[in-house]
Amino acid sequence: MWAAVLIVPLLVIVAFAVLSASSRRPKTLGARDGRLAPCPDSPNCVSTQADREHQRMDSIPLASDAADSMGTLQRVVSAMPRTQIVTAEDNYLHVEFTSALFRFVDDVEFFVDREQGAIHFRSASRAGRSDFGVNRKRMQAIIAAFQRETSRHEGLPKTDR
Numbered sequence: 281m282w283a284a285v286l287i288v289p290l291l292v293i294v295a296f297a298v299l300s301a302s303s304r305r306p307k308t309l310g311a312r313d314g315r316l317a318p319c320p321d322s323p324n325c326v327s328t329q330a331d332r333e334h335q336r337m338d339s340i341p342l343a344s345d346a347a348d349s350m351g352t353l354q355r356v357v358s359a360m361p362r363t364q365i366v367t368a369e370d371n372y373l374h375v376e377f378t379s380a381l382f383r384f385v386d387d388v389e390f391f392v393d394r395e396q397g398a399i400h401f402r403s404a405s406r407a408g409r410s411d412f413g414v415n416r417k418r419m420q421a422i423i424a425a426f427q428r429e430t431s432r433h434e435g436l437p438k439t440d441r
Contacts, residue, residue, distance in 0.1 A: 306406065311372055311391040316402040324411035325404035326419055337416065339398035340423055343430035346371060346392045349399060353390055356425045360418075377418065384408070386415060388422075 308317040319325035319335045328339040357375050367374040371392040388403040403415040
């Protein structure tokens with residue numbers, strides 16, 4: 281009886297560890313023709329370009345020029361825990377967020393659409409089906425921090441930023 285009580289949680293932990301260790305960076309990352317990859321048919325992804333309503337979020341309005349906005353985004357995400365910036369370009373940013381407990385990785389991408397004056401994003405878990413709303417909450421926190429940072433710098437000369 282006690283063995284079963286101990287073995288079941290241990291098996292769950294091992295299964296999560298294997299799932300985390302076996303996940304790899306998707307080959308579909310990046311912006312193509314002004315679009316990020318579509319979200320998979322699972323609830324662990326949010327995107328400004330999602331077709332499904334439950335996965336869609338509003339884009340981030342460009343606060344100033346694209347270079348300033350990308351710099352602000354990099355500062356915001358760099359301040360978050362367990363974050364690694366993988367790719368930082370003029371109009372594209374790819375960041376990996378790693379969970380504390382099982383080391384699950386979420387890929388977050390940002391793409392500046394100058395024509396729309398917006399920053400599109402996609403945040404998706406690499407493994408599993410549900411993320412318990414982590415990707416949406418993270419993006420809401422990033423958007424709020426981005427807006428706080430840009431409102432603090434509005435009206436300042438570029439040399440003061």
